[in-house]
Structures are given as structure tokens and as C-alpha cells.
Amino acid sequence: MQRQRTDCPWWQRGVIYQIYPRSFQDSNGDGVGDLAGIEARLDYVATLGVDAIWLSPVFPSPMADFGYDVADYCGIEPMFGDLAAFDRLLAGVHARGLKLLLDFVPNHSSDQHPWFAESRASRDSAKRDWYIWRDPAPGGGPPNNWISDFGGSAWEWDAATGQYYLHAFLKEQPDLNWRKPALRAAMMDVLRFWLDRGVDGFRIDVLWHIVKAEGFPDNPVNVDWTPDRTERDRLIQRHSTDQPEAHAISADFRALADSYGERVLVGEIFLPNDRHARWFGTPERPQVHLPFNFQLIENRWNAAVLRRVIADYEASLPTHGWPNWVFGSHDAPRIAARIGDAQARVAAMLLLTLRGTPTLYQGDEIGIGDVPIPPERVRDPQDLRQPGLGIGRDRSRTPMPWDGSPFAGFSAVEPWLPLNADWPTRNVAAQSDDPDSLLTLYRSLLTLRRAQDALSIGKFALVDADEDVLAFERWHGDDRLLVALNLGTQRRRLPLPAHGAIGAVLASTLPPRVLDGSLAPDEGLVLRLEEAR
Numbered sequence: 097m098q099r100q101r102t103d104c105p106w107w108q109r110g111v112i113y114q115i116y117p118r119s120f121q122d123s124n125g126d127g128v129g130d131l132a133g134i135e136a137r138l139d140y141v142a143t144l145g146v147d148a149i150w151l152s153p154v155f156p157s158p159m160a161d162f163g164y165d166v167a168d169y170c171g172i173e174p175m176f177g178d179l180a181a182f183d184r185l186l187a188g189v190h191a192r193g194l195k196l197l198l199d200f201v202p203n204h205s206s207d208q209h210p211w212f213a214e215s216r217a218s219r220d221s222a223k224r225d226w227y228i229w230r231d232p233a234p235g236g237g238p239p240n241n242w243i244s245d246f247g248g249s250a251w252e253w254d255a256a257t258g259q260y261y262l263h264a265f266l267k268e269q270p271d272l273n274w275r276k277p278a279l280r281a282a283m284m285d286v287l288r289f290w291l292d293r294g295v296d297g298f299r300i301d302v303l304w305h306i307v308k309a310e311g312f313p314d315n316p317v318n319v320d321w322t323p324d325r326t327e328r329d330r331l332i333q334r335h336s337t338d339q340p341e342a343h344a345i346s347a348d349f350r351a352l353a354d355s356y357g358e359r360v361l362v363g364e365i366f367l368p369n370d371r372h373a374r375w376f377g378t379p380e381r382p383q384v385h386l387p388f389n390f391q392l393i394e395n396r397w398n399a400a401v402l403r404r405v406i407a408d409y410e411a412s413l414p415t416h417g418w419p420n421w422v423f424g425s426h427d428a429p430r431i432a433a434r435i436g437d438a439q440a441r442v443a444a445m446l447l448l449t450l451r452g453t454p455t456l457y458q459g460d461e462i463g464i465g466d467v468p469i470p471p472e473r474v475r476d477p478q479d480l481r482q483p484g485l486g487i488g489r490d491r492s493r494t495p496m497p498w499d500g501s502p503f504a505g506f507s508a509v510e511p512w513l514p515l516n517a518d519w520p521t522r523n524v525a526a527q528s529d530d531p532d533s534l535l536t537l538y539r540s541l542l543t544l545r546r547a548q549d550a551l552s553i554g555k556f557a558l559v560d561a562d563e564d565v566l567a568f569e570r571w572h573g574d575d576r577l578l579v580a581l582n583l584g585t586q587r588r589r590l591p592l593p594a595h596g597a598i599g600a601v602l603a604s605t606l607p608p609r610v611l612d613g614s615l616a617p618d619e620g621l622v623l624r625l626e627e628a629r
């Protein structure tokens with residue numbers, strides 16, 4: 097059989113590892129992680145077997161939204177280090193053959209950014225329309241009905257200049273005006289600044305938000321809203337997000353990235369498949385390489401549900417589009433908290449065997465579960481503004497537990513958020529020494545993925561299977577694999593492959609055993625398929 101082309105870009109084969117800088121490693125004893133701490137842990141990241149690091153924002157910030165409120169796009173937050181520390185980190189990343197993606201936050205800046213200070217100083221300011229200012233509605237009050245993602249009106253009154261400004265998130269995060277050419281040019285310069293420094297790309301925060309409909313019409317009411325949902329969901333964000341003009345800007349980002357050679361853009365985009373797929377752009381005018389796909393987070397852990405999700409997503413991809421999968425982030429509940437320890441092993445196997453670039457969130461490789469945050473320690477502004485909905489993000493942002501030393505080797509002092517209660521046993525050192533740990537499973541799956549083109553760049557097809565079982569084949573050239581995952585608590589039949597016969601077990605979520613045509617509860621297998629004789 098003819099071998100397929102294997103000279104595909106690194107970001108198609110590779111695995112992205114998200115580091116939340118506040119919680120990875122503290123090096124200076126302030127209880128908050130920093131760049132030197134990350135640098136000190138690079139060998140861990142390299143030996144884990146991932147290919148790229150995406151760093152959540154490290155820019156100067158008042159931390160109203162923990163770095164997603166940027167006060168200087170071309171600097172480093174002193175709490176994290178400085179540009180020299182950044183350069184050392186980047187050199188260390190590259191020396192280990194890894195890539196580094198920064199988090200670009202284009203939709204909004206901090207209200208402490210000098211641009212906003214200038215914008216709000218007066219209606220005549222040269223930068224007034226770098227942000228979105230509007231007069232009150234004719235009868236008074238906010239210009240329209242838009243709701244902030246963090247609750248309340250998306251408009252904040254500025255008494256000094258007698259206008260409202262728009263903020264899709266906190267009032268400390270005023271939205272930038274991407275219809276203004278000078279703002280666009282300034283932000284392109286920001287990207288150049290970091291690309292010139294050698295970064296390998298960007299994850300782009302809330303990319304689908306960056307342009308708003310002309311005339312700022314009211315958003316339609318969501319008739320399906322129920323009080324257990326966030327206030328934001330009372331409305332459908334039709335006019336405040338996903339505007340055609342944003343696609344043109346996304347294509348401009350891509351053209352700039354491409355002018356630097358092989359760099360990668362990951363777009364944070366929450367949309368239904370048909371609209372999501374448009375963010376790939378066209379072959380002639382491509383947009384982001386990887387529009388983040390959060391459907392494993394958004395959907396129930398159920399084989400039938402995931403089967404449909406995977407099939408629909410695969411079907412939605414344009415021919416030039418490359419899939420990707422995300423199972424955890426600093427915004428989402430921990431995967432192990434959602435599905436438990438045994439199924440977290442099955443989830444690891446799914447994430448690393450699906451077709452498409454996986455993103456692994458720090459701490460998920462050791463299965464950090466739910467970390468209840470005592471009320472007095474809650475820091476997440478979204479949670480503080482909308483208490484009682486169980487949407488707190490702090491519980492996914494707790495520090496990495498490295499070993500059994502005080503504060504888990506994360507810091508010399510009490511960390512900014514509590515550690516997972518089971519840190520004395522659930523930590524990197526303990527799991528590194530344990531052949532049956534989740535970390536060991538992650539390492540072996542990452543090694544397998546690297547060794548098997550079928551897993552990283554191979555083709556994909558779902559296979560019929562019993563209830564609770566999710567199964568698919570991956571193949572590349574003559575190599576063909578069957579992945580069979582039991583998401584349930586009953587023993588099920590091992591699905592029959594569509595092609596060939598079952599051969600060697602390449603990976604298992606459970607201890608080795610002789611195959612008997614069944615899948616045990618919580619069992620996931622990667623099997624080699626051999627030519628049927």
C-alpha cells in the first residue's frame with residue numbers, strides 16, 4: 097500500500113499542554129506561580145511527551161480576571177517575572193524541542209491600560225473610539241439589552257464623559273473597537289512583537305467576540321433560559337458575537353502568522369458546528385489553524401452522546417480543516433471531578449486517540465478532581481458575581497502538587513488557592529513512581545501517539561459497538577488500530593473491527609490481561625489490527 101504524506105506540520109501531530117502560570121510553580125515564595133518556576137519545570141513537560149505549551153496570559157495585569165485583563169500587551173507582569181525571564185523560558189522551551197504559544201486577548205484590555213485611560217479622559221480624546229462608547233438609550237439607561245458574560249449589563253456608565261462603554265466581561269475589561277483601523281494596526285504590532293521574539297503562535301481569547309453588529313441592536317431573548325443558567329444566557333448573543341467582519345480580522349491574523357513561517361493560531365470559539373467551522377476560513381484565505389473544540393467538555397460522558405458529537409464534528413470540518421479536542425481548561429470543571437478516577441483513565445485514552453490535535457490542561461494528567469473552595473478563599477470574579485450557580489472556576493485553577501514536601505513543592509508559602517485535599521498522595525512525584533498511575537498512563541499514551549502515525553495523523557472511522565462502548569479505527573498506510581472504550585460499569589462485548597483481526601494490545605486503562613472478547617467496566621484498549629487471513 098502506498099505510504100501517505102507524513103510531512104505535516106507539528107501542530108497536527110502535536111499535543112498542546114496548557115499551563116496556568118499562577119498555579120504551575122512558584123519560584124519566589126509569594127504563593128503565586130511565575131515564569132522562572134515554569135522554566136524550572138520544563139523537563140517535566142518535555143518528558144511528559146507533549147509538543148507545545150500554551151501559557152495563559154502573563155502580561156501586566158491588575159488581575160481583575162487573573163490576567164485576561166491586560167494592561168500592557170508587550171510586557172510581562174512583575175508577579176510572573178520580566179522580559180528577560182520570558183526570553184529565558186522561551187529559550188528553555190526551544191532547547192527541549194517544544195513550542196510556546198502565548199495567550200492573545202484582543203477583545204478587551206484592562207481598564208488600567210493606558211489606551212483606556214486616554215480613551216475615557218474625554219470625548220475628544222484621540223483614542224476615544226479605540227473602545228466602544230455610546231450615549232444612553234433615548235429614555236435613559238444602557239444603550240441596549242446586552243448582558244455581560246459575568247452577569248449584569250454589558251454597559252458601564254462613565255459619569256465624567258456622560259457615556260456608556262461596552263464590556264463583554266467585567267467592567268474592568270472594556271471591549272476594544274476592532275472597527276477602528278488604528279487599533280487594529282496597534283494590535284498587529286503586538287503580535288509582531290511576540291513573533292519577533294520567537295513565540296510559536298497564539299491562543300486567541302474569545303475570538304468570536306471581537307466585532308459587534310453595526311447599530312448595536314438588542315440581542316434576542318433566549319426562550320429556553322432557566323434560572324439555573326447564567327444571566328448571560330437570558331439572551332442569544334446574535335449581535336454581540338460572530339460577526340462577518342471578525343472573520344476578516346481572523347484571516348489577517350493568519351496572514352501575519354504565516355509570514356513568519358510555521359506558527360500556529362488557536363482560536364477560542366464557542367459556536368455550533370456550522371458556524372464554528374467557518375473560523376478555519378477558506379484554503380485561499382485561511383483563518384485560525386485550530387478553532388478550539390470544546391465539545392468533550394460541553395457534552396455528557398456517555399458513549400451514544402459522544403459518538404454523535406464526534407461524527408457531527410468530523411462531518412462539519414471543511415476539507416482543509418484539521419480537528420482538535422479539549423477536555424479541560426482553567427474555565428471548565430476538572431474532567432476527573434466530572435467522571436471519577438476510573439473513567440478519567442478512559443478519557444485520557446479518548447483524548448489522545450481521537451483524530452485531531454489534543455489540548456491537555458495542567459493537572460488533568462494526575463487526575464486532580466474537585467477542589468471545593470471555602471467561601472473566604474473564592475477569587476474567581478465570575479463566581480463572586482454570580483454565587484450559588486456552581487460555576488466557580490477556582491476549583492480548576494488550584495496549584496500543581498509536585499511532591500510530598502510542604503505546600504506540595506509548589507511554593508514555600510500557602511498558595512493563592514488551596515491545593516487538592518489529596519495532594520500528599522495525588523502529586524507528580526508519587527504518580528511518577530507508580531506504574532499504575534494516571535500520569536504513567538498519560539506518558540505511555542503520549543509515547544504511543546508519537547510512535548504511531550495512525551494515531552497522530554491517521555484516518556478515523558467510528559465502529560459499531562454495544563451500549564456504553566465508544567469504538568473507532570485509526571489507520572495510516574498499512575497500520576490499523578482499534579480503540580475501544582467502555583464508558584460504563586457493565587462488562588460489554590469487545591466490538592468487532594470493520595477491517596482485519598484483533599492483534600496485540602498497545603495500551604490499556606487496566607492492568608494487562610488476556611483478551612476474551614469482552615471489555616471490562618472502565619476498560620479502554622488500543623489494539624493493533626492485523627490482516628485477516
Ligand code: ISL
Pocket residue numbers: 161164165201245265301302364366426427
Ligand atoms: O461563552 C462561554 C461558554 O459558552 C464562556 O465560557 C466564555 O467563552 C469564556 O468565559 C471565555 O473565556 C475566556 O475569556 C474570559 C476569561 O475570563 C477566561 O478565563 C478566558 O478563557 C475573558 O477574557
